Amino acid sequence: GAGVSQSPRYKVAKRGQDVALRCDPISGHVSLFWYQQALGQGPEFLTYFQNEAQLDKSGLPSDRFFAERPEGSVSTLKIQRTQQEDSAVYLCASSPRTGAYGYTFGSGTRLTVV
Amino acid sequence: GESVGLHLPTLSVQEGDNSIINCAYSNSASDYFIWYKQESGKGPQFIIDIRSNMDKRQGQRVTVLLNKTVKHLSLQIAATQPGDSAVYFCAENYYNFGNEKLTFGTGTRLTIIP
Numbered sequence: 001g002a003g004v005s006q007s008p009r010y011k012v013a014k015r016g017q018d019v020a021l022r023c024d025p026i027s028g029h030v031s032l033f034w035y036q037q038a039l040g041q042g043p044e045f046l047t048y049f050q051n052e053a054q055l056d057k058s059g060l061p062s063d064r065f066f067a068e069r070p071e072g073s074v075s076t077l078k079i080q081r082t083q084q085e086d087s088a089v090y091l092c093a094s095s096p097r098t099g100a101y102g103y104t105f106g107s108g109t110r111l112t113v114v
Numbered sequence: 115g116e117s118v119g120l121h122l123p124t125l126s127v128q129e130g131d132n133s134i135i136n137c138a139y140s141n142s143a144s145d146y147f148i149w150y151k152q153e154s155g156k157g158p159q160f161i162i163d164i165r166s167n168m169d170k171r172q173g174q175r176v177t178v179l180l181n182k183t184v185k186h187l188s189l190q191i192a193a194t195q196p197g198d199s200a201v202y203f204c205a206e207n208y209y210n211f212g213n214e215k216l217t218f219g220t221g222t223r224l225t226i227i228p
Contacts, residue, residue, distance in 0.1 A: 004157070040122060048214045056214065058215075093157070100214050102160045105158045106157050108156075
């Protein structure tokens with residue numbers, strides 16, 4: 001497709017459940033980012049991949065959060081044992097080059113933990 | 115679609131008038147700045163960027179001004195249209211090997227009054 005695709009669009013999880021969020025970046029894009037956006041806030045950085053290498057995971061809030069991009073294309077953000085404070089929109093972005101230059105964001109996955 | 119932000123600073127402007135959205139950034143070492151537009155239910159959309167060696171940059175109907183002395187950015191939108199209604203975020207980055215992440219501000223909700 002022409003843009004960054006994220007699925008599912010909405011996810012409701014019971015507290016304690018594991019979830020997996022998928023990101024399909026624009027084909028050929030080297031860089032891939034995950035951000036978390038709480039209601040009423042700006043996006044906050046979670047992690048960054050350059051091809052398949054996870055170069056920065058400093059924003060992951062706890063060891064319950066795990067991200068992978070095994071073949072340098074599709075990425076999955078996994079949250080284990082979800083908690084209510086994990087409720088947010090999870091945004092994926094990709095870029096054709098390295099560096100923080102004009103990423104293209106997807107529409108996000110809205111996660112609600114009940 | 116879901117709201118991007120319920121308690122953001124707001125600005126209401128009459129259609130056809132000019133609008134100015136302000137942002138104070140946090141890191142004096144930041145050398146790259148971007149303005150994003152976010153509509154309800156969508157990811158942030160790139161509008162315009164500026165590097166720290168410039169103090170002004172113009173695009174189509176938009177101008178970004180950078181004042182490094184007081185760590186202030188502004189986005190001017192000329193001849194506003196109903197489609198300009200959205201939440202606007204500034205974001206900053208400082209170039210350092212491996213530092214690819216953007217730090218976003220809290221956002222401003224712009225409403226265009228027909």
